[in-house]
Amino acid sequence: MKKISILGSTGSIGVNALSVIKNFPEDFRVIHLTGNLNSEKMIEQGKEFLPNTITMIDEQAAGKVKSGLKELDIEVFTGREKLLEVANDKNIDLVLNSLVGAFGMEPTLKAIENGVDVALSNKESLVVAGDLIYNAMDNSGANLFPVDSEHSALWQCVHGELNEDIEKIILTGSGGPFRTREVNTFSSITKKEALKHPNWVMGQKITIDSATMMNKGLEVIEAFWLFKMNTSKIEIVVHPQSIIHSMVQFKDGSIKAQLGVPDMKIPIQYALTYPRHLPSNWERLDFTNIIDLTFEAPNIERFPCIALAYKALNKKGSAAAVLNFANDYSVFRFLEEDIKFTDIPKIIDLAIDNHQWIECPNLDDLKELDLWTKDFVKNFD
Amino acid sequence: MKKISILGSTGSIGVNALSVIKNFPEDFRVIHLTGNLNSEKMIEQGKEFLPNTITMIDEQAAGKVKSGLKELDIEVFTGREKLLEVANDKNIDLVLNSLVGAFGMEPTLKAIENGVDVALSNKESLVVAGDLIYNAMDNSGANLFPVDSEHSALWQCVHGELNEDIEKIILTGSGGPFRTREVNTFSSITKKEALKHPNWVMGQKITIDSATMMNKGLEVIEAFWLFKMNTSKIEIVVHPQSIIHSMVQFKDGSIKAQLGVPDMKIPIQYALTYPRHLPSNWERLDFTNIIDLTFEAPNIERFPCIALAYKALNKKGSAAAVLNFANDYSVFRFLEEDIKFTDIPKIIDLAIDNHQWIECPNLDDLKELDLWTKDFVKNFD
Numbered sequence: 001m002k003k004i005s006i007l008g009s010t011g012s013i014g015v016n017a018l019s020v021i022k023n024f025p026e027d028f029r030v031i032h033l034t035g036n037l038n039s040e041k042m043i044e045q046g047k048e049f050l051p052n053t054i055t056m057i058d059e060q061a062a063g064k065v066k067s068g069l070k071e072l073d074i075e076v077f078t079g080r081e082k083l084l085e086v087a088n089d090k091n092i093d094l095v096l097n098s099l100v101g102a103f104g105m106e107p108t109l110k111a112i113e114n115g116v117d118v119a120l121s122n123k124e125s126l127v128v129a130g131d132l133i134y135n136a137m138d139n140s141g142a143n144l145f146p147v148d149s150e151h152s153a154l155w156q157c158v159h160g161e162l163n164e165d166i167e168k169i170i171l172t173g174s175g176g177p178f179r180t181r182e183v184n185t186f187s188s189i190t191k192k193e194a195l196k197h198p199n200w201v202m203g204q205k206i207t208i209d210s211a212t213m214m215n216k217g218l219e220v221i222e223a224f225w226l227f228k229m230n231t232s233k234i235e236i237v238v239h240p241q242s243i244i245h246s247m248v249q250f251k252d253g254s255i256k257a258q259l260g261v262p263d264m265k266i267p268i269q270y271a272l273t274y275p276r277h278l279p280s281n282w283e284r285l286d287f288t289n290i291i292d293l294t295f296e297a298p299n300i301e302r303f304p305c306i307a308l309a310y311k312a313l314n315k316k317g318s319a320a321a322v323l324n325f326a327n328d329y330s331v332f333r334f335l336e337e338d339i340k341f342t343d344i345p346k347i348i349d350l351a352i353d354n355h356q357w358i359e360c361p362n363l364d365d366l367k368e369l370d371l372w373t374k375d376f377v378k379n380f381d
Numbered sequence: 382m383k384k385i386s387i388l389g390s391t392g393s394i395g396v397n398a399l400s401v402i403k404n405f406p407e408d409f410r411v412i413h414l415t416g417n418l419n420s421e422k423m424i425e426q427g428k429e430f431l432p433n434t435i436t437m438i439d440e441q442a443a444g445k446v447k448s449g450l451k452e453l454d455i456e457v458f459t460g461r462e463k464l465l466e467v468a469n470d471k472n473i474d475l476v477l478n479s480l481v482g483a484f485g486m487e488p489t490l491k492a493i494e495n496g497v498d499v500a501l502s503n504k505e506s507l508v509v510a511g512d513l514i515y516n517a518m519d520n521s522g523a524n525l526f527p528v529d530s531e532h533s534a535l536w537q538c539v540h541g542e543l544n545e546d547i548e549k550i551i552l553t554g555s556g557g558p559f560r561t562r563e564v565n566t567f568s569s570i571t572k573k574e575a576l577k578h579p580n581w582v583m584g585q586k587i588t589i590d591s592a593t594m595m596n597k598g599l600e601v602i603e604a605f606w607l608f609k610m611n612t613s614k615i616e617i618v619v620h621p622q623s624i625i626h627s628m629v630q631f632k633d634g635s636i637k638a639q640l641g642v643p644d645m646k647i648p649i650q651y652a653l654t655y656p657r658h659l660p661s662n663w664e665r666l667d668f669t670n671i672i673d674l675t676f677e678a679p680n681i682e683r684f685p686c687i688a689l690a691y692k693a694l695n696k697k698g699s700a701a702a703v704l705n706f707a708n709d710y711s712v713f714r715f716l717e718e719d720i721k722f723t724d725i726p727k728i729i730d731l732a733i734d735n736h737q738w739i740e741c742p743n744l745d746d747l748k749e750l751d752l753w754t755k756d757f758v759k760n761f762d
Contacts, residue, residue, distance in 0.1 A: 156637060160541015165658040170668065237668040247640075250658030253665050254647050256537060257638045259628075266634050277546040277631030284634050287551065287618040291676040297669040 002093040004272070005032035005086060007107055010041040011203055013098035013121045013147065013264060018045060020269045023280055028272070032086045034099075039064035046074055055082045083107065090114045094272070096147070097122045100205050101328050102321075102370065105129050106363070115140040119271040121147035123222045124328075128321040128366060130225035144226065145271040150219050151226055152267030153245035153258035158227065159275065161250070169223050170247040170255070172239040173216040175298070179240060183302050189341035191334065208331045212344055213298065217309025218327075221320050224313055231313045236306060238296045243285065261285050304345040311352065318358040318369055325370050326351035329377035339380065347380050383474040385653070386413035386467060388488055391422040393583055394479035394502045394528065394645060399426060401650045404661055409653070413467045415480075418442050424449035431455065436463045464488065471495045475653070477528070478503045481586050482709050483702075483751065486510050487744070496521040500652035502528035504603045505709075509702040509747060511606035525607065526652040531600050532607055533648030534626035534639035539608065540656065542631070550604050551628040551636070553620040554597040556679070560621060564683050570722035572715065589712045593725055594679065598690025599708075602701050605694055612694045617687060619677045624666065642666050685726040692733065699739040699750055706751050707732035710758035720761070728761045 004021070008014045014035075021028045030049040035042045039061040046054055046069045054069070055077040056062035062078035069076065077086075080103075087095060087107035095111040096119040097104055104122030109129060111118050113136045120126070126133060126144075137144065146152050150171050158166065177196050178189065194211040195204060209215035216236050223234050237247075245267075247257040260266050261283045269280060285291070300307050305327075312319040326348040333339045339347070351373050358365050385402070389395050395416075402409045411430040416423045420442040427435055427450045435450070436458040437443035443459035450457065458467075461484075468476060468488035476492040477500040478485055485503030490510060492499050494517045501507070507514060507525075518525065527533050531552050539547065558577050559570065575592040576585060583591070590596035597617050604615050618628075626648075628638040641647050642664045650661060666672070681688050686708075693700040707729040714720045720728070732754050739746050 156635060160656075162657065167660075235668070244638075249665070251660040252647055252650050252654075252658040253641055253644070253661060253663040254537060254651060254658055255640045255666060257625075257640060259636045259638060260634055263634070269633050270635060273633075275541075276543070277633040277635055279548075279632040280634060282634045284630070285636060287616070287676050288678040293674040293676075295668050295672040295674075 001026065002028050002272075003031050003091065004028050004094045004096060005089065005092050006030065006096045006098065007034045007083065007087060007104070008036075008098040008100065009033040009045055010035040010038040011098055011100065013268065014096070015041070016264045017096050017098065017268050017272070018049060020265055020272055020280075021049070024273070024278065031092055032089065034083050034086060035061070037061050039068065043068035046072065050074065053077060053086060055079075055086055057083065084110060087111050088114060090116065092116050094119060096272070097125065098147070100203055102128050102324055105366075109133055109136060109363070112136040112142045112144070113140055115142045117143045117145065119145045119147050119268075123148060123218050124324050126225040127218050127221045127324045129363075130221070130320070131360060132363065134225060145274055146222075146226055147268055147271045148219065148222070149262070149264060149267045150246040151222060152270055154223065154227060154248055156258045156270065157246070157248040157256040161248075163228065165250050166227070166229070166233075167249045167251045168233040168235055169227060169229055170235050170237050170249060171216060171219050171223060172237050172242075172244050172246050172295075173213065173219075173298070174210070174240050174242045175238040176210045176213055178211055178302065179238060181302070183299075186302065187340050187342040191337055194334070194341060204335060205328070205331055208334060209327070212305045212341070213303035214305035214309070214327050214344070216298070217305045218324065220306075220309050221313055231310060236298050238298050239293065241293055243291070243293055259285065305348070308345060308348050308352070315352065315357070316359070318355065318361045318365070319352050321361060321366055321369055322351050322355045322373055323348055325373035326377055329374050330380070333377065343380070347377055350380070351376050382407065383409050383653075384412050384472065385409050385475045385477060386470065386473050387411065387477045387479065388415045388464065388468060388485070389417075389479040389481065390414040390426055391416040391419040392479055392481065394649065395477070396422070397645045398477050398479065398649050398653070399430060401646055401653055401661070402430070405654070405659065412473055413470065415464050415467060416442070420445035420449065427453065427455055434458060434467060436460075436467050438464065465491060468492050469495060471497065473497050475500060477653070478506065479528070481584055483509050483705055486747075490514055490517060490744070493517040493523045493525070494521055496523045498524045498526065500526045500528050500649075504529060504599050505705050507606040508599050508602045508705045510744075511602070511701070512741060513744065515606060526655055527603075527607055528649055528652045529600065529603070530643070530645060530648045531627040532603060533651055535604065535608060535629055537639045537651065538627070538629040538637040542629075544609065546631050547608070547610070547614075548630045548632045549614040549616055550608060550610050551630060552597060552600050552604060552615065552617050553623075553625050553627050553676075554594065554600075554617060554679070555591070555621050555623045556619040557591045557594060557596075559592055559683065560619065562683070564680075567683065568721050568723040572718055575715070575722060585716060586709070586712055589715060590708070593686045593722070594684035595686035595690070595708050595725070597679070598686050599705065601687075601690050602694055612691060617679050619679050620674065622674055624672070624674055640666065686729070689726060689729050689733070696733065696738070697740070699736065699742045699746065700733050702742060702747055702750055703732050703736045703754055704729055706754035707758055710755050711761075714758065724761065728758055731761070732757050
């Protein structure tokens with residue numbers, strides 16, 4: 001039985017993960033759950049999965065959870081420091097990190113340093129601190145299991161294969177809601193328009209990243225770390241139907257793809273039960289209905305965030321971390337309806353160019369860069 | 382260095398296999414080549430690859446090859462018995478069997494009995510004698526490596542996976558030239574029409590099998606043996622573009638597919654260099670051009686041969702062998718313009734129903750069934 005912690009259990013990944021765990025009551029024991037504001041959902045989860053502890057970032061929410069679960073033997077905590085303590089528990093077998101934003105990086109690093117495997121949905125962890133995390137993995141022997149549908153697909157495709165036989169990685173992306181929109185209308189894109197994703201139901205931050213295609217940019221950086229591929233060997237292909245979740249091309253020209261209905265429970269389950277494909281009754285792809293899959297090159301003029309991700313990777317060092325921080329804060333400003341959609345890539349580009357570049361940033365450097373970037377983005381006008 | 386024999390080297394699979402071998406001069410040494418009538422092509426191959434022996438089924442062709450290569454130290458033989466002797470050579474590491482029709486079964490069995498691995502393009506081997514061949518494999522420890530693009534795809538998809546995690550096999554097929562033709566016009570299909578395949582360039586027999594979709598039926602039977610799957614777990618999906626070469630669905634709903642341009646050199650190379658994907662410069666799939674992949678259920682009314690294959694598998698024993706023999710001989714009669722396109726499934730169905738069923742046919746039984754079926758098909762009017 002695997003002892004598991006879920007960081008961000010009330011978000012869409014966390015909820016799906018608990019659906020998976022419910023299917024395998026013999027295989028998992030939930031030890032820690034963490035959330036932010038959603039006390040109602042957390043009370044439900046507490047009653048059903050009876051974890052040892054629950055941590056809510058928000059103090060008021062923690063209070064509600066505490067009183068909602070007072071009959072049960074569950075310790076309820078609050079605050080970011082407590083969340084880090086939870087991530088630091090050495091008696092866990094697997095941490096599922098589905099926190100949103102750069103905030104999720106430190107818990108990943110803590111778990112890895114302790115030799116605890118991490119099922120990673122928080123893509124910012126590797127974008128911000130890929131180097132630190134891989135150094136920690138080398139020391140502790142802990143593993144990273146990708147949860148993202150694209151990286152899970154790549155991971156499944158390379159399973160049993162030699163790394164030296166891989167020619168390139170082909171990350172697919174839906175192209176988001178603005179794939180075919182006229183580029184000269186992008187500056188007038190509203191928050192409401194940007195929050196409508198054609199295929200996946202996700203949190204707000206990730207939905208905006210999908211609209212700017214920064215999501216794919218971050219995934220390129222994540223793939224760079226997970227699969228140790230040269231930047232030039234990672235390609236993005238737009239595939240509006242989100243049925244093929246990504247592909248690997250081998251040196252003989254053979255391509256393997258992983259596909260299925262767009263349901264996060266499949267990659268989440270694979271990360272939790274790797275290397276098995278254990279029986280489950282998630283929806284199947286139905287080939288008796290007519291299926292039409294299309295592919296096209298991404299349009300960099302529409303989606304400059306893609307080019308920014310490659311730029312950051314090629315600059316190495318602190319550039320990808322700054323790209324990530326700048327994206328977090330400018331998406332926040334866009335969601336506050338404070339800047340235009342097209343300001344997002346502009347701000348990120350400026351932040352990359354203007355920050356004090358560091359070759360091998362440590363945790364303190366990253367925290368300082370985060371503060372610097374927050375300030376930089378706030379002052380953009 | 383692998384010592385290799387190629388049975389049927391002047392056919393399209395054989396020619397492609399020699400293109401692959403040419404790319405890896407350090408890895409392969411060609412020991413035996415065999416052909417049927419094409420002396421010109423065989424003389425070319427003899428000069429380039431300098432095998433120890435060449436066997437031509439046709440005596441006149443053998444004479445031409447002998448005189449064409451008289452300066453070289455290559456023994457030239459003729460006749461079917463000699464071909465079996467070649468297949469019987471124990472000092473070979475790998476036999477590529479790309480013979481056409483049921484004629485190719487005995488050489489597969491001979492090689493396997495001798496403990497020699499077989500890269501199998503001759504799908505009739507398993508259709509006719511799956512049971513005999515797998516018994517021989519159990520005794521000798523020899524392996525079968527599929528060469529067919531579909532089975533190579535399946536083999537690549539299950540690589541590194543557990544058999545018990547497989548939910549089903551999805552064989553893709555182009556649907557052939559008559560996928561959308563009105564079913565009431567099928568009886569007037571001409572030889573010329575049936576020989577035009579939209580995606581693959583292949584021999585005449587296989588092209589007709591593709592037009593009737595018996596090709597897929599034979600592949601279902603082959604997959605049954607290669608992957609030890611229940612008949613109900615093998616599905617056919619029509620995919621006109623022949624880009625996805627087949628798929629495996631796992632028990633968690635995840636699907637793996639193998640894809641690429643329709644070029645037989647890729648699966649041939651994989652069978653020869655398994656488990657590696659060694660570097661080669663065969664054409665790559667280009668996702669910067671717009672690609673459109675479609676899928677639909679096969680139409681059994683148009684293609685009754687598919688249902689016949691499942692019928693034969695469910696009847697077990699000698700039924701699949703008779704299906705195969707009846708198909709060989711009725712396709713021959715169709716190519717002679719002696720019967721109608723729609724007579725092919727009719728004859729096969731009658732042959733399955735009318736033959737003397739045997740539970741575990743041995744080689745002699747199969748030879749007798751072959752003769753009985755030949756006669757049965759000849760007398761159909």
